[in-house]
Amino acid sequence: MERPTESKVAGLRDILDRANTAYYVDAQPLMADTEYDRLLAELADLERLFPEFADATSPTMRVGGKPIDGFAQVAHRVPMQSIDNTYDIDGFIAWCRRCEKAIGHPLALVADPKIDGVAVSLRYEQGRLAGAVTRGDGALGDDVTANVRAMRAIPLRLHSAKGASIAVPELLEVRGEIYMPNAEFERINAQRTVRGEPLLANARNATAGTLKSLDPSVAASRRLAFIAHGRGECSAQFNMTTHWEFLAALRGLGIPVNRLAKMCAGADEALAAIEAFAATRTALPFGVDGMVVRVNDFAEQEQLGTTGKSPRWIVAFKYPPERVQTILRKVEWQVGKGGTLTPRASMDPVVISGSTVAHATLHNFEEITRKDIRIGDHVFVEKAGEVIPQVIGPVLSKRNGSELPIEPPTLCPSCAGEVVQEGPKFFCANAMCPRQFRERLKWFVGRDQMNIDGLGERLIDQLVDAKIVTQFADLFCLPRDAMANLESETVLKTGRTILRRLGEKTVDAIMQSAQHARTRGLARVLAGLGIRHLGSTASKTLARSFADMQSLMAATPAELEALPDFGALTAASIAHDLATPALRETIAKLEAAGVEMTSRDYQSPASRHKFDAAVADDPLRSKTVVITGTFDKFERRALTELLEQRGCKVTGSVSAKTDIVIAGEDAGSKLQRAHELAVTVWNEEKLRSVLGDSPVL
Numbered sequence: 001m002e003r004p005t006e007s008k009v010a011g012l013r014d015i016l017d018r019a020n021t022a023y024y025v026d027a028q029p030l031m032a033d034t035e036y037d038r039l040l041a042e043l044a045d046l047e048r049l050f051p052e053f054a055d056a057t058s059p060t061m062r063v064g065g066k067p068i069d070g071f072a073q074v075a076h077r078v079p080m081q082s083i084d085n086t087y088d089i090d091g092f093i094a095w096c097r098r099c100e101k102a103i104g105h106p107l108a109l110v111a112d113p114k115i116d117g118v119a120v121s122l123r124y125e126q127g128r129l130a131g132a133v134t135r136g137d138g139a140l141g142d143d144v145t146a147n148v149r150a151m152r153a154i155p156l157r158l159h160s161a162k163g164a165s166i167a168v169p170e171l172l173e174v175r176g177e178i179y180m181p182n183a184e185f186e187r188i189n190a191q192r193t194v195r196g197e198p199l200l201a202n203a204r205n206a207t208a209g210t211l212k213s214l215d216p217s218v219a220a221s222r223r224l225a226f227i228a229h230g231r232g233e234c235s236a237q238f239n240m241t242t243h244w245e246f247l248a249a250l251r252g253l254g255i256p257v258n259r260l261a262k263m264c265a266g267a268d269e270a271l272a273a274i275e276a277f278a279a280t281r282t283a284l285p286f287g288v289d290g291m292v293v294r295v296n297d298f299a300e301q302e303q304l305g306t307t308g309k310s311p312r313w314i315v316a317f318k319y320p321p322e323r324v325q326t327i328l329r330k331v332e333w334q335v336g337k338g339g340t341l342t343p344r345a346s347m348d349p350v351v352i353s354g355s356t357v358a359h360a361t362l363h364n365f366e367e368i369t370r371k372d373i374r375i376g377d378h379v380f381v382e383k384a385g386e387v388i389p390q391v392i393g394p395v396l397s398k399r400n401g402s403e404l405p406i407e408p409p410t411l412c413p414s415c416a417g418e419v420v421q422e423g424p425k426f427f428c429a430n431a432m433c434p435r436q437f438r439e440r441l442k443w444f445v446g447r448d449q450m451n452i453d454g455l456g457e458r459l460i461d462q463l464v465d466a467k468i469v470t471q472f473a474d475l476f477c478l479p480r481d482a483m484a485n486l487e488s489e490t491v492l493k494t495g496r497t498i499l500r501r502l503g504e505k506t507v508d509a510i511m512q513s514a515q516h517a518r519t520r521g522l523a524r525v526l527a528g529l530g531i532r533h534l535g536s537t538a539s540k541t542l543a544r545s546f547a548d549m550q551s552l553m554a555a556t557p558a559e560l561e562a563l564p565d566f567g568a569l570t571a572a573s574i575a576h577d578l579a580t581p582a583l584r585e586t587i588a589k590l591e592a593a594g595v596e597m598t599s600r601d602y603q604s605p606a607s608r609h610k611f612d613a614a615v616a617d618d619p620l621r622s623k624t625v626v627i628t629g630t631f632d633k634f635e636r637r638a639l640t641e642l643l644e645q646r647g648c649k650v651t652g653s654v655s656a657k658t659d660i661v662i663a664g665e666d667a668g669s670k671l672q673r674a675h676e677l678a679v680t681v682w683n684e685e686k687l688r689s690v691l692g693d694s695p696v697l
């Protein structure tokens with residue numbers, strides 16, 4: 001290739017930068033994605049052949065960053081405070097009145113949709129992206145520069161746009177939100193479905209996960225978006241007097257801002273904006289959970305000051321979760337790993353919070369009867385910031401008499417085996433149930449159990465269908481030839497999927513991971529077996545108390561019952577299951593396949609005494625707990641299970657009987673209620689200090 005001129009390289013970079021600005025700032029794409037990719041590849045070729053043109057802000061630098069070791073903590077030079085929430089019109093009006101009273105006249109306000117993403121602070125020095133830090137606790141955040149650099153939505157260099165009067169400042173810190181648009185969320189999940197990988201739970205968590213990935217190529221492969229909405233440290237020359245001017249200046253520099261932001265002449269106009277937006281928000285291509293309203297004038301902002309926790313000049317109005325109506329067509333019973341049969345509703349597809357929903361959970365049969373939900377009913381469906389949509393109840397006024405009651409399951413839908421009922425739950429009682437085995441196998445190889453990489457749902461299904469795996473132990477002696485005949489679906493860049501034989505490398509990696517998984521120790525094996533009442537916490541308790549599988553199997557129910565948090569029923573159930581010939585055989589075969597059955601957590605009785613004392617002091621013991629909001633390290637459902645294992649009663653609403661409210665990010669009315677009732681509130685940090693650091697995702 002001929003040596004290009006400097007202007008040729010600069011020209012390519014410029015057009016790629018402009019394409020990004022057009023896409024992310026102006027929402028008017030300049031070129032097709034394929035054309036962008038072609039130009040990017042051309043530039044990358046030039047830079048590779050002629051390294052003298054290397055530049056850290058070149059658009060090519062977004063792809064293929066090297067994996068990083070971890071995230072350094074960085075102090076925010078200007079604290080990144082959180083915003084106070086209000087949940088009703090009265091609260092909002094009260095905020096407006098307080099501000100007006102403090103300033104002495106009606107105020108100009110700016111209202112903009114509150115995008116459900118992850119807050120970051122971007123630092124530009126001499127117009128070049130110098131760093132990106134998450135909010136963290138507001139004072140200290142994680143340095144996520146490597147991942148943020150990989151995102152096309154974020155300019156690596158600031159440009160003074162044509163016609164814009166603003167010059168690129170020496171120093172500019174902008175605060176904003178990185179988020180995953182709905183279409184991207186759905187695209188990734190469609191891809192993961194095909195690959196048999198677990199689905200992303202929700203767009204916000206997926207965004208956080210992308211930012212915290214140690215491999216920047218993950219961020220490069222996901223089309224995250226960014227909008228700026230605030231400022232940190234800025235050079236004196238960047239001296240706007242209002243937020244509205246500040247937004248215009250950012251836009252002039254090529255930084256995306258919220259195009260739906262609205263100037264409001266006072267409280268009434270802001271209220272009208274909030275009300276108008278309520279009707280249209282769900283049609284937006286990204287998740288919005290509220291409206292942020294702030295005082296426009298910077299001097300007035302300063303005058304209002306902050307409360308230490310959050311600024312007084314800004315408030316977030318949170319909308320109630322969206323509720324839609326559709327028709328319930330069918331209820332299927334899904335078989336879980338423990339044989340649990342869970343009702344899943346199939347409904348006429350309906351758009352809710354920006355995505356199309358055709359299925360929802362009905363929780364359990366007791367709920368169905370209590371709410372009198374019938375097939376053919378018009379039902380309310382809600383997706384309350386959470387992942388899985390749920391059927392709230394029937395629209396009784398729309399009944400016409402043709403609705404049919406939902407029958408409890410009489411046979412297992414997978415194996416036609418006997419169904420038994422325990423409390424509100426139904427189970428398939430057939431230990432050989434093929435669906436149960438598949439689910440148990442998926443559980444067994446899962447990250448918190450044996451952690452065998454590369455075995456997605458699709459491969460497990462094939463392994464079971466081809467009878468390569470008929471019991472857990474088979475995973476540790478996978479036949480190489482037969483493995484090579486399995487197929488994985490590969491998603492092409494065009495979005496088309498094709499079937500491919502597993503490559504030798506993939507087979508090797510899976511086998512190696514399985515080899516490695518043999519040495520995870522007793523607690524993980526126990527947790528992986530999928531024995532009822534024996535989750536990871538109870539498994540750890542057993543592993544602390546018994547040196548190996550043999551001594552555990554020799555234990556009497558009374559000995560188990562004496563363990564911390566083992567009630568009589570739990571102990572009896574576990575002892576019973578451990579004694580069944582089928583499970584004993586499973587364990588014997590695992591041992592024969594080289595799986596270690598010794599405990600890594602064993603504590604001699606003397607040292608255990610201390611542990612028991614610690615458990616007696618457990619601040620969670622016998623507490624009634626309510627969980628609200630979202631958490632970094634905890635997935636809600638898993639957290640609920642974990643707390644129940646610790647002896648908590650987890651309930652849905654805050655009352656005088658509640659001992660602790662565990663409030664994550666964006667905790668809503670439940671947190672407010674907790675404050676009203678003076679109930680103890682824990683944040684995630686406190687929760688982690690009590691539970692230890694093991695994440696529950």
Ligand SMILES: [Zn+2]
Binds near residue numbers: 413
């Ligand atoms: Zn079954």
